[in-house]
Amino acid sequence: MANRKSFSEVKETVLAAHKDVDPEGKVKFYDSWADNYEQDVETLEYRAPYLAAETLSSAFQGNRDLAVILDVACGTGLVVSWLHKMGFRNFHGIDGSEGMLEMAKTKGLYQNLKCCMLGTETLSSPISFYDAVLLVGALSVGHVPVEVIWELCKVTKPGGYICMTTRANNTNIHYKDQLESLQRSMEEKGLWKKIAVREVEKWERAVSESDCVYISGVVYLYRKTCVES
Numbered sequence: 001m002a003n004r005k006s007f008s009e010v011k012e013t014v015l016a017a018h019k020d021v022d023p024e025g026k027v028k029f030y031d032s033w034a035d036n037y038e039q040d041v042e043t044l045e046y047r048a049p050y051l052a053a054e055t056l057s058s059a060f061q062g063n064r065d066l067a068v069i070l071d072v073a074c075g076t077g078l079v080v081s082w083l084h085k086m087g088f089r090n091f092h093g094i095d096g097s098e099g100m101l102e103m104a105k106t107k108g109l110y111q112n113l114k115c116c117m118l119g120t121e122t123l124s125s126p127i128s129f130y131d132a133v134l135l136v137g138a139l140s141v142g143h144v145p146v147e148v149i150w151e152l153c154k155v156t157k158p159g160g161y162i163c164m165t166t167r168a169n170n171t172n173i174h175y176k177d178q179l180e181s182l183q184r185s186m187e188e189k190g191l192w193k194k195i196a197v198r199e200v201e202k203w204e205r206a207v208s209e210s211d212c213v214y215i216s217g218v219v220y221l222y223r224k225t226c227v228e229s
Contacts (some may be wrong), residue, residue, distance in 0.1 A: 007116035011207040012038045023096070023120050026143075033097030037076050037208060038103075046204040048165045048217060052136045053082035055219045056163045058191040059195050060132065064088045067131035070155060073118060073138035073146075082085045084109050092130075094123065118144040125155040141175040146182050153191050154223055162222045168199070169215035171208060176218070183220065192222040 005013075013036075017029060033040070035036065059068070064087040071080050074093035083091070093110045096117035097103050105113055118138060133152045138144045152162050166176050186192055196219070201215030 004039050005036070005043065006120075007043055007205065010043045013040060014044065014207045018172075026119045027096050029099075029119065030097035034076065034097065034099035034103045037100070038078065040165055041131050041204075044207075045214075047200065048136050048203065048219075049078035049201060050082050051198065051217075051219050052134055052163050052165050053079055053086060054083070055196055055198055055221050056109045056134065056161055057083070057086040057088075059223075060161065062131055062189065066090070068092065068129070070094070070125060070130040070133045071110075071134060071154065072123070072135040073144070074104055074110075074113075075100045075118070077107045077109060079134055079136050080104075080109050081107060092125070094118075094125075104135070111177045116170055118148050123151045123155055125226050128155055128157045130156050130160055132156070132163065136163075136165045139164055139179060146175065146208055149179070149182060149186070151179065153186065153222075156224045158224055162224065164220045165217060166220075167203060167215055167217045169206065183222070187222070190225055192224045194220075195223050196221040 006191055023217060026097050068089060068090045069088055071093045072092060074080065074095045077093065080091045080093065091110045092112040093104055093112050094116045095219060096115065101113050101115060104110060107187065114124065133156045135152055149164065166172065166179055168176055198219040199216065201216050202214045204215060206212060206215045
């Protein structure tokens with residue numbers, strides 16, 4: 001593993017990750033970032049994986065030994081590492097980067113890992129199968145469209161949980177508004193029920209000059225109430 005980079009170096013990397021590039025270019029970027037990813041986000045004090053796992057864990061009412069969890073945009077497996085510490089044992093992961101999936105595989109926690117580019121490919125997972133589905137980090141401008149949350153709901157079993165995160169910094173406000181509008185629409189349609197919305201001030205260290213020292217973020221937790229028609 002490479003030497004730890006300074007915050008300034010990590011800042012340059014993260015800003016590059018958020019550039020509006022084509023899907024193929026973005027995949028290549030994440031492939032190249034995989035080896036350093038966990039060190040870099042630690043430098044950023046990135047808390048979303050723990051916060052999402054803890055939010056789901058606090059609300060989960062099922063059998064953790066038997067529950068099957070889908071980690072969408074799983075990256076190197078940071079979310080699952082926390083969930084495993086919280087007693088969950090069965091994990092499937094999906095990510096668009098083969099490099100990230102290779103790093104996730106080394107953790108030995110996933111029973112199944114697949115390559116899938118959100119936004120350009122639909123989830124190939126079985127309908128109404130998972131006890132919980134998480135999407136942490138990828139719901140932001142320049143990454144995946146907000147419409148992918150329909151797919152998260154679709155592959156979750158009735159009574160199962162859907163946990164999502166997004167940033168609340170200046171450059172992501174419009175995206176966040178769109179995401180929350182779609183969440184409300186899906187709740188009005190009876191597809192899921194809101195369990196928790198957790199707003200966090202110190203989400204991660206800011207890399208944009210338009211933000212303060214830290215940016216804020218949000219964890220959303222829903223529970224599926226019916227199968228999408």
